[in-house]
Amino acid sequence: MTAPLPGGTPLLELRGVSAGYGPYRALFDVSLEVAEASTVALLGPNGAGKTTVARLCSGLVRPTSGRVVFAGAEITGLPPWRIARAGVSHAPEGRSVFASLTVEENLALELASLGRRGMASALARAYDLFPQLSGRRRQLAGTLSGGEQRMLMLARVLAHPPRLLVVDELSLGLAPVVLEQVYATLHTVRDAGTSMLVIEQHASHALALADRVVVLDKGTVMYAGPTAELGDLRTRFLG
Amino acid sequence: MHDLISALLRGFPIGCVYGLVAVGVVLTYKTSGVFNLAFGAQAFVSAAVYFVLHVRDGWPIAPAFAVAVLVVAPVVGFVLDLALFRHLRSAPPIARHVVSIGLLVGIPAIVVLALHFGTSPAYGPRGIVPGGLVVYRFGEYAVSRDELTTIVVTFLAVGLLSALLRLTAAGLRMRAVVESPRMTELAGVNANRVGSLSWMLSGLFAGLAGVLLAPLFPQVSADNFFLLIVAAIAAAAFASLSSLPLALVGGLLLGLIGQLLATWLPTGSLLAQGLRPSFPFVALFVLLVFWPGLRRRRESTDPLAAVDPPPPQLAADVRSRELTLLTRALTVVAAGVGLWWVLAVANAFWLLLVTQAVILSIVFLSVTVITGMAGQISLAQAVFAAIGAFTTAQLANRFDVPLLVTVLAGAAIAAIVGALLALPAVRLGGIHLTLATLAFALFFENVLVKVDWIGGSAVPPRVARPVLGPIDFAGDRSFFFLSVAVLVVVGSLVMLVRAGTTGRFLRALGGSEVAAAAVGINPARARVTAFALSAAIAGLGGGLLAMQQGQANYQADFSVGAGLFWIVIVVTLGARTVEGAVQGGAALKLFPQALKAVGLSLTWQPVLFGLGALTFARHPEGIVEHGKRTSLAAVQRLLDRRTRT
C-alpha cells in the first residue's frame, strides 16, 4: 500500500488485516500506516470499519488474519493493557468513562504509572485543558452530561500524551463550541509531537488536523495518501 | 432490661458473623461484579479443611489456620477466577449468576468427596483461639473467648478492607475493572491480574469467615453455610451492595433483631417458631422489594460491550429446512423406540423411573418458560411444584375433590402465588429477582411447610392416583401414559406461547426493555404472565409427581436444594427449548442409575452437573443444543460436499 515516509519508519503499521465480530466481517485485508510524528485521518461512511481499525490498534479486537506492528514490534494479539503501556492511547467512541468512579478517580486510574508528583502535574494539565471538569472532581462521572463525559475521556488520554493517540468519532454528540475547543487541544497535542489516528465521519475538522488521509469503505481501503491530494474523492466518499 | 441486654449480647457475635459474610459478598460484588452465591460454599471449603487438619488430624491451631485460611482459601478464589469468572467479565449477568449457582451446588459435593465427609461426618468443630469456650463474665453477663475473637476479627477485617478499596491504587483498579475491564485495560492496567487479586482477597475473606463460623454449629455441613449466606445477602442488600461498613451494620442488625424476637415473642406460638428462624429470609425479601438503595441500582453495563460477538442463535434458527425435517423424523423415531421399550422391555422399577423422568420434564418446562423465554432465574420452582402437590393432597384428603380437578387447582394456586410473588419482584429483575425467589423458597421451607393445612403434619400427606370416567390411572403403565399425554400438552402449550404474543413480547424485552416499553409493551405485565405460567406448569408437574409417588413428600422431592439442582440441570442441558427440559428430566432420573452401574457415589451427580452449569457462559443455549448444532453443521458440510461432487 503506502511506502514508509522517506527518513521515517512507520510508528504504527497494519499489514493485510482482516477482522470481524462473530459471523460479521468488518475489515478485509486492510493495510495502513501512521508515520512517526504525523497525523492520519481515517474517514469513510458509517459501517466502513473505522471503529474496528481503532479497536485493532489498541488490541480490543484481534485480527483474524494479518499483522499489527507498533514502533517496530509486533503487537498482533497482545492484550490491550500491554499495547497501552507500549504507548498507544485509544479514546473509544461513545461515553467511555467509568460511571461509578469520580472524575478525579477516572483521571488517576490512567495516570497511576506516573508516580505521585507526575500524577499531580498531569491532573493539573487535565483540568487546564477542560476547566469545566475541575469544579467536579468529586462528582461521579456517571452524573456528568454526555458532553462532559466526552471531555473527561479526552482529559484522561491527553493529560499524559501517548506516543500514538487513536481518537474515534470525537464529534459524536458534541456541540460545535465544544468541538472547536477539543480540536484546538488536539492541534496542540499534535504540535507537541504525538502521532495521531483520527477517525471521523464529518471530515472537515479531521482533515485540517491530518497530513495523510485513509478512506475506508465497506471494510476496504479506497484511498490512502496526502491530505492535499484527496481531490474529488472527497466529494465522492465524504459527501 | 436484663433480658434485653443479654439478648443484645447474644445477638452481637451472631450479627458479626452475618456481617462478616455480608462484607465478603459485597467485596466480591464490588471487585468482580459477581454476585457470588457460592461464597458460602467457599467458606465451607476452609471450614472443612480446618476441621480435618485441626480436629481430625490433630494439627496445632496455627498451622491448621495457615493452611485452611491463608493458603487454601485464596487458592480457591484464584482458581475460580482463572478457570471461570475471568472469562465471564463481559458475559451477560445471567451467565455469571448461573455459574455461581453451579458452584454452589458443585463445590460442597467436591469437598464431601475429597475429605470423606460422607463416611465420617464432621462433628464438633473448634474455633481459632485456644480455649475458645472460656467465658468472661461482666457482672451477670457472659461472653466466650470464641465470640470475642469473632467480634475483634470482624471489625479489624472490615476496617482494613474499606481502607484498601477507598484509599489505595489497587482498590481503585479493582473498582474500575468491575465496571469495564476493557476500558481499564485501555488505561494500561492488566485487568486479569487485578481480577485475580480481587478473587484471592475475597477468597481469603470467605475462608476467614468459614473458620470463624464453624464453631457456631454442632457439625461442619454445607447446609449451614448456605443458610448463613442468605442472612448475609440480606445484610448486603441493606448496604445496597456497595458499602462495606453498612454491610457490617446490616449483619449486626439482623443478629440483634433475631435475638430480640427470640426473647420477646411468646414461646410456642407459630410466630415464634416460624418467624424467628425465617427472619433473615423475610428481611431479605422485604429489603429486596422496598429498599430504595437497591431499586436505584442498575447492573452497570460495560460501554465497550459491543466488542463482543453477538450471542449464538438457537439451533432451530440456523438449521436448514431439510435438517429440521430430519431432526423431527429422528425425534419421532426416538419417541417410538422409547415407548416400545417402556411397554415391552422395562420392568416395574424402570417404568417408575421413566414416569418420574417424564413428570420432571413437565416441571422443567417451567424453567424453559421463566429462564429460556423470560431470561430470569427463579429458585422457587420447587416450591411451586410443592404447592401443586400439597394442593392436590389437601383438597383430595379434606374435601374429597376428584384428583384430576385437584391437580388443576394446584396449578392454578401455584400460578396465583407465582404472580403475587412476581408482582413486587419483577421490576427488580436480574439477580434481585433470583434472590427474592430464594428468600420466598426458604420462607416456605422453614415456615409454611410446617403449617398443618399446607404441608400437613409430621407425616407427608398421602395422595392417590386419579380416575377419569372409566379409565383408572392406578396402574403404573396407565399413569405413565397420562404423564406422557400431559407432557405433550404442556410442551405444545409452551411452543404456542413462544410463537404467540407473550413469547414475542418477552423476546423483545430481552433484546431491549426500554425499546419494548416505547412501543407500548408493559414489561411488568409480560414478566408476571411468564412467572405465573411457569409457576402453573411447575404446580401441575408437582401434583402429578405427588400422585406418582403416592405422597406429597417435601423433603424428598421439593426442597430448596432440589430446586437449585433443577435449575442447574436445565440450564446445563438447554433452557431455551422443549427438548432441553425433556433431556433434563431424563438426566435427573437416569444419571444416578448410570453412576450406580459404574460404582460411583451419588455425590458425583451434583459435582458433574454443578460443573456442567459452568458451560452455560459459553453455551447459553445448553450443551445438548450446542452439541446438536455442531453435529448438524458437520452433517450439513457433508451434504454440501456430497452435492458438489
Add this chain to the structure above:
Amino acid sequence: MSLLVARGVRKTFAGIVALDDVDLEVEPGELVGLIGPNGAGKTTLFNCLLGITRPDRGSVGFAGRDLARMPVYRRARLGIGRTFQRVELFSGMTVRDHLLVAERARRGDGALWKDVLGLGRLRRDEVDRSERTLELLGLADVADRPIESLSLGRGRLVEVGRALMTEPRLLMLDEPSSGLDRSETDALVATLHQVHRERDIAIVLVEHDVDMVRGFVSRLYVMDFGRVIASGATTDVLGDELVRRAYLGGAAP
C-alpha cells in the same frame, strides 16, 4: 388544540438544576426541533416528556390528557413514538420481527389465553401492514435479515418503522443523525419528510446537526443551562445572536 403541552417543567439531580421552568408546545402534524449545547437539558426534557424521568414540578399533557405519573408504555399506546440516540433494537430478531412486535403491541396487550389457544400466531393483515411500512422506509430488501447485520443507518430506520407501526400522532427522535454520515443523514431526512407527508405525524427532533435541523423543522426551541433561551420559526431562531453565541460559536454560518 396543541398535541403536546409541557408547562413549567423543573427537574434537579443531586442539587444540580437540569431543567428550570421549561415550557414547550407541539401542534398536531408540526415539525419541531430542540437544540442546545451539551448539558443544556435536552435529554432530560425528552425523558420527562416520555415518562422515563418524572419532573419535580410542572405538567406534561398529550392530546388533552394529563400524563403525570403515566408509565412509558401507556404513553406509547396514547400515540407517542420514539427512537433512541444509541439505537435500541431487539437482538436476535429480524427487521420484520421488530415491526410485527410493535404491531402486536398496538393491538392491545397480549392475553395469554389467546396464545394457548393458538390465536397468537402471525396474521395475514399484520404481515401486510408491516410490508407497507417496510416499503415506505425502503427496508423491504432486508426484511428477513437479523438485526445485527444491519448498518447503524438502517438500524435507525428500523427504529422509525417500529415506532410507526404503533400509529403514533407524535414521533420523538433523539439525535437521529448521530453516528450517520452526511449521505445517510440526507436519506434519513428525505424518508422522514415522506413519512410526515404520508401519515401527517408531528415530529420532535433533538439534534446537534444544525444542517439537519435547518432543513427539516419549521419551529425550533433552543435550550441552555436547563432553560429555553429562544423559540420560534427556525430561520429566525438560527439568526438570533444569543443562540449563535450559546450554541453555534465559531461554526455559525
